[in-house]
Amino acid sequence: MVRVIYNQWYVVLDSKEIKREKITAVKRLNKDLLFWRDNSNQIHCIERTCAHRGADLALGKIVNDHVQCPFHGIEYDGSGKAVLIPSIGKNGVIRSNFKVKSYHVDEKGDFVFMWFGEERKDLPEIKWLEGIDETFNYSSLADIWPVHYSRSIENQLDVSHLPFVHYNTIGRGGRTLVNGPIVEYKDGIMNVWVNNVSDNGQRPLKPEEVKKENCIGRLQFIFPNYWQNIINKDLRVVAAFVPIDDSNTIIYLRFYQRFLKVPFIRNFVTKISMPFNKKVLNQDKRVVITQKPIKSELRMNENLYQGDLPIIVYRRVREELKKSAKGVSE
Known part of the structure; x- marks a missing residue:
């Protein structure tokens, strides 16, 4: 059993992973x-164990749109x-217990979403992520982390690790002092405004003292499992943190841009950007896979500080959503 927020649309796959009649x-x-x-x-989704004698349906094939x-x-x-x-023949009467569990699925933004929750009409x-539409193009990669999906999400909401984990990539500049951050949550969407500066002996500003217009970038997280770094209006990094089980997560990472308009050039630029994004992701992975326990909870044996506010809000909301939906998967 994997502990997740029930009654939610989860990103589960990249759309290109599912082929017609395969x-x-x-x-x-x-x-x-x-x-x-x-x-x-x-797209259709069903569980893989045949209702007859338990064979793995994944070894079968698609015939007339059926498995x-x-x-x-x-x-x-x-x-x-x-x-x-x-x-029993083409006209045989099939008993109702010859059925496997199915799941509602849909596509949005080239991701496959699966409804994990109660059956309802x-x-x-x-x-969907604010501002991202068909005017952007993107390149993508996928990577499996041996952690609970909550840990990988919290890493991308952590605003104070950059100068240390990413000291030679996106964390250059030594902006170790965290003002705020500003965190707002409404209707399943969490936004974080970041204002990290060099430490010259000043005290960190409290969230209410920080102005959004002075922040560099914004993080947006949509429950239960997808996120974007809004670098500017034409440049975004997107990630979906997809639970495999309680101990493994697959991260789908995308780099979006629209500042280049010529198709060949824009596709080339997004493609060559991915090794850098992979390096950044691996810097995170190196540290996150060492965290204990392997998954996070609302209350743990940790000592948190002001810069951890996004993580604190994430945990609180996650706990509230789990309780409102009776907390766990089937």
Whole structure:
């Protein structure tokens, strides 16, 4: 069982990972899942264990937009219902217990979102990252971290580690003193305004003393698991922190830009930027995988300070959302 916020839309895959009429088998939120696109390009998701005799449906194939079990040819539709059992004939009556669990899925921003929660007809709308639209182009990479997804999220909300973890990349300049930061949360979206400066012996400004217009950059996190660094209106770094299980997370990292307009040049620039972004991510990974315990909670044996306000707010909101949705997965 993986402890997550229930009744949420989770980013689970990059859209390009799911091909038409092909099976994509992954573990997400500690569930063995199977995804595929049908002929109308709609994505479906079901669990992988056949309801007949427990074979792995991921070893099967797509037949007439259905998943065909590799063992006895039973076909399942996108709702997880068996629609054909060859051994009883095309007109055979299929009992209702020949069904595997299915999940609602949708696409937004070239990510695949999966609803992990109670079955309902009126699913909430998927929220998207502010300002990112089709005028941007991006390059991407994926990396697996042996940590609970909460740890990887908190790392990207941590505003005081940059001069130390990223001393020779994005943390150059020695801005070790953290003013604020300003943290605002509303309706599942958290924004953090950053104002880090050189330490000349002054005291850090409190959040209410910091002006947003004096901040360099803004972090935006949308619960439960995706984030962006708003460097400026034309430059963004985006990450989705996707739970595999309680001990492993896959991070989808993207670099977005729109300051270059010529297609070939803009694609080239985003592509060559990824080794640098990979280096930055690996600097984070080197430290985060050493943190104990492997996942974070609202209250732990830690000593926090003013600069940790984004992490404190994240933990509080996460705990509130877990409680409001009865806290854990199935």
